[in-house]
Amino acid sequence: MTTESDPLPPPRPALDAVTWREVLFLLLNLPADIIGFVYVVTVLSVGAGLTVTVVGLPVLALGLLGCRVLGTVERARARALLGVRMEEPRRLRRGTMGFWPWLWASLKDPVAWRHALYFALRLPWGVLTFSVTLTALFVAWPVLPYLTRGLTTVDRAMVRGLLQPSDELERRIAELESGRGVVVDTAAADLRRIERDLHDGAQARLVALAMDLGLAREKLLDDPHAAAKMVDEAHGEVKIALQELRDLARGIHPAILTDRGLDAALSSVASRCTVPVSVTVDLPARPAEAIEGIAYFTVSELLQNVSKHSRARSAAVDVWRAADRLMIQVRDDGQGGADVSSGSGLAGLSERLGSVDGLFVVSSPAGGPTVVTAELPWRPRQ
Template structure:
C-alpha cells in the first residue's frame, strides 16, 4: 500500500503487479485442472496395475466449503433470491392495490367480491411461489385446503368461502411480509456476490485504474494530502485472498437467506397444522372404515364357510337320524354320534372366531396372558416378556394384541425361524411392542406379508411400525402405540 500525495502520485502500475497477476492466474488454472480431473463429476475409472489386479477407484473430492461457490445448488438459491425482488414487487403492488380498493368499497356491495378476488389472486400467486420454491430450493410444500362454500355454488357463496379461509389470509400476509425480506436478501446477496468476485479477480483487471481511471488502483483512503491505493503485488494478492474468502462465504450467506424463504413458504403458503391434522384424521378414518369392513367380510366368510356350513350339515344328519330312529336304531345312533362330533368342531370354530374378534382372556387377564396364549399357538418357541405397570386403554390393548398376533403368524408362515421373542413395555405415554425372530429376514413394509396393512392400521391411531429385516436375518419389528389412559 503506497502513501502518495495528489501531486506526486504516478499513473503507471509497474510490471511487478502484472507479474503477480500472472502467477495468480496460473494458480487458478491449476485449481481448475484439479477440479476437472478429480472432481465429483468426472473421477478416474479403475486403473489396471502391473500384474497386481485392479486398483481401487480413487477420487479427490474438494471439501464442501470449496465446492459450494460452483455447485448448482448455490446458483439455484442465488437465482431464487435475485428473482424474489421483482416477484415481491409485483405481489406487494397487487395485494396493496386490490385490498385497499376492496376495503374502500366495503361501504357498498362491491367491496366484498373485490376483496374476495384480491384474496383469490393472492392464493394463485401463492401457488406460483410454491412452484418456484420447489424448482429452485427443492422445497416441497403441500397445497393448502381448497375453498369450500358451505351452501350453494354462486358467486356470493364462493366469496364468503374465500373470505373465511385462513389460507387466503395467510397468502395475503405472505405478499406483505415477503416484500421487505426480498429487498433485504437481494441487497445482501448481490453485495456479497459482487464484492467477492470483484476482489477475487482484481489481479486481472486492476490495470484498468491507471489506464482509464487516472489512479494506481482501488483507493482505500484519500483526502487533500494523502491517498492510499492497492497497487503493488503484495496488496493485490491480499485483495484477491479477501475476495476468495468472501466468495467462499457467499453460498452459506445465501443459504441462510433462503432458509428464511423456506420458512415463509412453509408457514404461510402451505396447509395449516389444523387443516393438515384434519386431513390426516380423514385419511385415518378411511383406513379404519376399510379395516372394519374387511374384518366384517372376514367374519361373514368364516361363519358362512365354517360354523354355518357345519350346522347346516348337522341339521341334515339329525333329520336323517330322526327318520331312521324307528327303522334302524343302531344306524341312527351312529349318525347322532357323528353329529355330536360335528357339534364339537363347530363349537371350536366359533371359539376361534370369537377369539379373533376379541379374546376373552385379553379382557379378563390383560396382555401378558393373552400374548402368552398367542405364543403357545406359534409353530416356533416364543419367549414373551410383558413389563407394564398398568393396563393401557382397552382399544389400544386390543390393537397391541392383534398386532403381535399377526406378527407371530408371519413368523410361523414366512420366517423359517427357530425361535422368536415378544417384548412389551411402556415408554412415557407410548406402548412399545417388539417381535424378534432368527429367520431368513427380507421382510418389507411393501412386501406381501401383510405388514403394509398393519402399518396403515397402526397409523390410524397415531401408531408407528418399523421393520428391520436384513437378508439373512434377524428380523426385528417394532410397533409404537399411544397409551391413552
C-alpha cells in the first residue's frame, strides 16, 4: 500500500502513435531487407559473372538502376514511419545521352552503389530488429518505447548515411546541370534571334540593294540621270543596312564594352533610355569578360523594361563589388508591379543569373518604386 510519504513510481512512457509507427518500421525491416539483399546479391553476381560477355555490363547497369528504385521505396518508408526528412539524390542525367555514355554513367553512379551497399549490409540488422521487437511486444512491454527509439535511431542513421545525398557536392552537381541546360537554351534562343534579325533585316535590305544596283547598271548608258538617282537611293540603303548591322553587333557584344568597360557601356545604354538614368560604377578592376557581359545585358534589359513598362520619371543604376560578388542594382520611381513569377523577361534574367551561380531579387510593390538587385560571382579578368 502506498502512503503519502512513499516516493511516486517513475512515469511510464505512453505507447503513442510514434512508438507504434516505429514498431511497424522495425517489424517491416526483415521482409524489406531480405528483398533488398537478395536483389543486390543476385543482380551484382549475375552482372559481374556476365562481364566476360557483351551483356554483362548492361545487366549490371540495369541492376544498379534497380538499386536506385529500391532506395526510393526505402526512403519513402523511412519518411512515413520514422519521420526522417531528407532530399532525393540527383537523378541520373539522360537527355540526349547515347547508349555508351548512359552505360558508363550508370556503372560509375555513386548513388546506386551506396544504395547497393545499404541493402547488402541490412540483412543482419533486419533479423536482429525483427526478433527483438517481436519479443518485446510480449515480454518487455514497459520498455518497448525506449527500445524502439534506440533501434530506430540506428535505422535513421543508416538511412541518412547511405540513402540521402552524400554531401553538398551532389546537390551542386544537380544545380550546375540545371544551370547548364539554361545556358544552352539561352544560347540557342540568342542564335535564333540573330539569324532572324539577319534574315529579316540586313540580309533582305542587302538583297534589295543588289537588285537596285543591277537595274542602275542597266540604265547607266540609256538613262544616266535615272541611274544616278538609283545609285543615290542605293547609297541610302547601304547606310541603313550598316546601321542595322551595327545594332545587331551591339546586341551580340558591344564594342564599347570590350574597349572601355562597364562604366562607359552602361552610360551608353542609359543614354538610350526614355527616362533620365544616373549610372554609378565603382569597381576596383574589370571583372572576367563573361561576368562583365552578363552584367551589361542584365542592366540593358532592365532599362528596356523601364522604358517600356514602368512609366517612371527617373531611374538609377549602381554597380559595385562586395567581397567576392559583383553587385548590380537598378531602381526606378515608376508604377511598380514587376513580377518574376509572371513568366516575363524578368524570369529569363533570373534563370540566366542562376546558371552562373548568381542571384536575382525584385522588389516592386504596386505603385512603386521598383528595385532590382542582382549578384554575380566576381572573377578577375585574365
